[in-house]
Amino acid sequence: MRLIHPHITPSAEAVGITFDCRPLSALPGETVAAALSAAGILAYRHTASGAPRGLWCGMGACFDCLVTIDGRANQRACLAKVAPGMVVESAPPAAPAPLAPEPASQAAEIAPDVLVVGAGPAGLSAAIAAAEAGCSVVLLDERDAAGGQYLKPLAASHAHAAPDRQFRQAAALRARAEAAGVVFQHGATVWGAFAPDELGVLVGGRNMVARPRRLVLAPGAHERPVPIPGWTLPGVMTTGALQTLARANRVSPGRRVVVAGNGPLNLQLACELVEGGVEVAAVLEAAPKPGFRAWREAVTLAARAPDLAWDGVRYLAVLRRAGVKVIWGAMPERVEPATDGLTLHAEAPGGPRAVTAQAVALNLGFQPETGLARALGCAHRFTDSGLGRLETITGPDGRTSLAQVLAIGDGAQIGGARIALARGRLAGLAAARDLGRAVPDDAASRTALARAEAFQAALWRLFEVPGFDASRLADDTVVCRCEEVSAGALRAAMAQGACSLGSLKKATRAGMGRCQGRMCAATVARIAGAGTEPDWAAPRAPVKPIPALALAMEKPEWTEAPSFEAVSLPRDAGEGRGGGRARSETACDLLVIGAGVLGLAIARAAAREGLHVVALDRGEPGQGASTANAGSLHVQLHAYDSAGAAEGPESAAAQILTLGPRSVALWRDIARESGEALAIRTEGGLMLAETEAQLRALADKVAMERDFGVISSLLGANELYAAAPWLAPGFAGAAFCAEEGQMDPLRGLSALLRLAREAGAEIRGATPVTALSREGSVFRAETPEGVIRAARVVNAAGPWAGQIAARLGAPIPVRATVQQVIATEAAGAELLRPLVLHGSRHLSLKQGDAGHLILGGAWPGELDAAGRPRNLRASIEGNLWVARSVLPAIEGLHVIRAWTGLNVLIPGPILGADQRVPGLFHAVTFNGWTLAPVIAELIAEALRGGKGPPAVFSPSAYESRS
Template sequence: MRLTHAAIRPSAEAVGITFDGRPIPALYGETLAAALSAAGELTLRYTQSGAPRGLHCGMGACFDCLVTIDGRANQRACLAKVTPGMVVERAAPAQPAPLAPPPHAQAEEVACDLLVVGAGPAGLSAAIAAAEAGCHVVALDERDAPGGQYLKPLAASHEHAAPDRQFRQGAELRARAIAAGVQFRFGATVWGGFAADEIAALVEGRNLVFRPQRLVIAAGSHERPVPIPGWTLPGVMTTGCLQTLARANRVSPGDRVVIAGNGPLNLQLACELVEGGVQVAAVLEAAPFPGFRGMRQALRLAAGAPDLAWDGARYLAVLKRAGVPVIWGARPVAAEGETRFVALHASTPRGETRIAADALALNLGFQPETGLARALGCAHRFIDSGLGRLETVTDSNGRTSLPTVFAVGDGAQVGGARIAFARGRLAGLAAARDLRPGLEDDAVSRRALARAIGFQDALWRFFAVPEFDARSLADSTLVCRCEEVSAGTLRAAMADGAASLGAVKKATRAGMGRCQGRMCGATVARIAGAAEEAGWAAPRAPLKPVPAIALAMEKPEWLEGPAVQPAPILPAHRAPATGPAEACDVLVVGGGALGLSTALYCAREGLSVILAERGEPGQGATTGNAGSLHIQLHAYDSAGAEEGPESAAAQVLAIGPASVALWREIAAEAGEGLGIRTEGGIMLVETPEQLERLVAKVAMERSFGVDSRVLGANELMSVAPYLAPGFAGAAFCAPEGQMDPLRGLSALYALVRRAGVSVRGGTTIAAVVREGAGFRAETAAGGVIRAGQLVNACGPWAGELGKMLGAPIPVQAAVQQVMVTEAASGEIMRHLVLHGSRHLSAKQGDAGHLVLGGAWPGVLDAAGRPRNLRESIEGNLFVAGTVLPALAGLQLIRAWTGLNVQVPGPILGADARVPGLHHAVTFNGWTLGPVAGRLVAEGIRGGAGAGRAFSPGRF
């Protein structure tokens, strides 16, 4: 329905749009979500499981309101503005239209004194302060006007004859910012923070890189998720979402609404709805009725901000006159409905109640948007309040642990608008003072900040609620809206051995969808027991999904990726060895796919095995890889094949198919397919000269019994019509394919434990020496393990462990990148696609997403953690775009990096220099892990093992 108001009226012409072929009346300038809500269309899409979804957050954070607009798939209805003749559909088309125009050759670089990310109260205040001090200020915001949630302006579809205080304040600040010379860039999505002076953003579809001297992050917050049964139903939305519909667009999704949660925002929304003609069934406030207990806080509120305190009293009076019950001490329990929301079940001091309504608004607090600050490496702290949250650590001016970066407003620490105004101004002045020495401090703003902090403290004491208990979530309750993961699934993963939040995510895919954990990250962290920043999932570029084609920019390539030096495996400190030593036949050091496989096959040979992993088994490159099952020789890892069929690189051809067969055996034992598909790998070439070299490569592969052949240009297009035209031909390797590394790791790990291997996560081997006929290993925690045989499966650190024993091997490390798009609406490709002269691997997973790799490099940050490079993301997407035209219609969801091994061919088997020492190290460790582990285990039992081609002795 459309709201009524004596002073607000439509000012835009009515335009016609269609939704799934049905005509919908709309107003030019309102959001698509508003037009559809006014027409009663609440179900906007269906998930892969067939569940209906609709508008939820209303601010572009949850990605639930996705629709197809004029052929462009997965557009956010809450941000898209109505245009005449717009064609909107729930389902994505088989061939989506490109999401962005072809990009320029390289990203445009924009220099400025100060870059402000976010133009809400804090960002506007910072930008104005710095600009009025003489700085060149650029402010970015994802919307089409500044103001944020608190100061959001009325949509262009309406005009207000008597705007209230918030509308007037927003207009005044916008005018002041423009007068001061602030340069606004709207429609701006910051997709990556690669350094304090390298902020990547898409601005109206164009890829820009901002190079500021100072950076203010004012990214705001999103509403805290309220995971109750039914919270994903169309018609269930956040309070901020419904307020945006009502306040900015003059629309309600129904005639009767119920509001539940905590805090004054719910009361304000209820009043705005009542004044617009909506029936508010009830407002449920989680805090207990204040009574005499609340009088002291009420007095503090009135002293700290009389105008806001008066607003609160007015809200209660308006609701009382309208007959709206305000029920204190009440909590939402479940949202009822099949295809849309129909009623709320709630617990109240008088017992459980059912309230029928057309829509439900939920707010139980806010979560800061810390993604950019965390991506840059700013220090954060865990706040153990409510659901729990991370906040950016800053000084009194908003300066973070990075001297040139400031973080202010609710995006740094949740505190409300008054605190945001004051902190924003102080940060803007501090940043300007760095560049324009001599600027005076603002004592008025500091006093205002102190008053605002006192007011906010009193406010949340007045509205105090019990802490969140993750145990209260029923197993059936969905926690991750994007991937449809329930609380029970998370708990089952933990019961199966996932000991960290990262492992829980990888085992369940929770937090890996389009919203990138915004709607579930805190809940998942609570269930997983994460109580510090290190336990939370790291932010990934892009920080929000962006059109993949918009970032596709050609970059120089290389023959061999740059090597890096990972942090030493040896701990800086270790406890003295105490207690009795444990004994085993085989100690495997390293818990990746290769170490786990070696342990598995050793145990199946009847050997007692301890596997020591300093982190959590399988949580490094094993689950960070792209899941390709490589067999044919690669452009960038097989140069040694030119040395002849006896080289280690060529000899890999003899074991690759056997390893894929072992993966199938592991899948059979696990009782599920693990996403294994071997429908062929295609290696593309662009020129006749490259095709000639491909013929020689295929001949060598066939000499090892690999089913490989050359495809000419015409045959290639008949086999793979999804490819871009113009390739000279390709090699087709029939047994190549892909699998899901997350499911594969879970299956392998379960078999290892079932075989009786004692797996020791969080166990660093600090020292190891020969002792008698075996080895004595001491752990960093002071434990002692005696083993007859030792397996070095340390991956990038294998050279370090070998050197510790006097048996160095040539192992280097490389940071390599993998990317994934959103799921396509249908099947694009069945093959694994490689490029013969460029760095690319591409495949489509079972869920429909494209996985892109090809060994594009990342870097190690100051803490030794792998990080993405912007140039690698852009270059990888450029190559993928030249191969797969369908990429133009897809969003990039995330890019990540892993620390991979660089070796001149596998190093497998006994080291003659140290009796009892065996190495298990190889590139392409995912594909080759099972067969390499079995060969090493066979050698330990006195069998033929890996043979001379892979022997450490060849060095």
């Protein structure tokens, strides 16, 4: 329904749009979500499981309100603005239209003195202060007008003859910023923070690089998830979402609404709805009804901010006059479909309550948007309040642990608009002062900050509610909205050994969807028992889904990825994870150092031989490179391996050819034994040739592969395009290996870990080997938990294998490199079945069973200042450019995330017994995911005195190169 107001009127005539072929009347300038809500349409799409979804956050953070607009897939209805003749559809199109303009060859650069991210109260205040001090200031915001959530302006669809105080304040701040020379860039998304002076920014669909001298982060907050049964139903949304519909767009999703949760925002919304002609069934407030002791807080509120205190009194009076019940101490429990809408059930002091309405608004607090600050490495803390949240550690003026970065507003620490305004001004002045501007101290802003902080503290003492109890979540409660992961699935994964937020994500896919964990990370962290910042999953670039086309920019290829000595990563030693366990001594037949895919496969194989096996990992088993890889099952030679194969059947390249098909067959055996398919598909692999010369080289490669028993063939251009019509035009042909394929590395690793334990192997995580020596006929390994004595040792430590070997006086040439993988959203149709490689460029490309594309190809990343692997902007852009040059359909897809992992850089596989140290075996290889099962068999064979790995892989072959 459309709201009524004596002073607010439409600013233009209605236009026609359609939703799933249904004609609708809409106002130009309102959001698509507003137009659908006005028409009573609450369900916008269906998830992969068939569940209906509609509006949730209303601010572009949750990505639940996705629709297709004029052929462009997965557009956010809450942000997209109505245009005449717009065609809106609930389902993705079979052939999505391009999502961005044709990109330039390279990203344009902007280099202001001060870059402010976020145009809410904090960002506006900081931008004004810095600009008035003489700095050049650029302000970026994702919306089409400044103001943020608190100072959101009226949509362009309406005009206001008598704006209220919030509208007037927003207009005044915008005007002051413009007068000071602030350059506004609306429709701007900061998709990656790679350094304080290197931010990837999308403006109007164009990729840019921001290189400011000072960076001010003011990205605001999003409402925290309210994981109760039914919170994903269409018509259930956050209070902020409903307020944006009502206050900015003048619509309501129903004539009768119930508002529940905690805090004065719920009261304000209820009043605005009542004044707009909506029936508010009730306001359910989780805080207890204020009693006599609350008068002290009320006095503080009145003294520190009398206008805001008066607003609270007015809200209650308006609701009382309208006959709206405010039920105190009522905690929402679940939402259920009802004949005439939805029924909200709550627990209240007087007993259970049930309220039926057409729409339900929920708010139980806010979560800071800390992704950019965390990506840059700013120090953070865990605040144990409500659901719990991460906050950026700052000074009063927003200074972070990084000299060039300031963080302010609710995007750093939850505090409300007045704190944001004061800290924003102090931050803007501090940035100007850093850049040499003569800026005096602003005592008035510091006083305003102190008053605002006192007001806020009193307010939340008045509205205090009990903390979040994860144990009360029913197993069938959806926790991750994007991937539809339940609390029960998370608990089951923990029961199977996942013991951190990171491993829970990999085991269940919770937090891996479009919202990047904004709507579930805190809940998952609570279930996992995470209590400090390092326990939380690291932010990934892009921090929000970005059109792949916009980032596709050609970058130079390389011959060798950057490498380095592997370093210890934060928390490797297991601080805070069982550090209080008693030290002990263990004796075993075999110690496996490294519990990635190779180590686990070897531990399983050896345990099945009857050996007492202990496998150690410095972190969490299998959570390193093994689950950071793309899951390709490579059988054919890469183009750069062909020359090595020409050396003959005993060459390393030729021997790898003989191992690949055998290992893929063993993966199928593992799948059968685990009772899971593990998404294994072997539908072939293409290696593309751009030129006739490349095709001739591929012909030689195919001949070699066939000589060694690999099923491989050469396709000319006509044969290639008959089999792969989805390819970009212009390829001369391809090599096709019938035995190549892919699998799900997350499920594969979980299955292998479970099978290793079932075979009797003892797997210990967070247990680094701090010292290793040979004492007589046994090895002695020191760990934080105690000493392990083993008859034999397998060195499967991946990038750290060289360090392990050196401790025993048997060095091997192992270095580390950082490699990148990119994932897109699911396509609406099947695009390709085979694995696709490029004969002269770095690319591996495949489509998973869920429809998403996985892009790899060994594009490099780097280590950050803390020694953690992270993405390079140029690698993301270059990887996407190559992918687009192969698969044009990627132009209609968004990139969901890119991640990196440490991998080994070695001259060739190093496998088998080390003659220098009796009882020492090495298992280090590239392509370790594909080859792990067969290498495990070969190592097990060597352990029982058999032939073992081919001699060409012997550690002695590399002694002169170490």
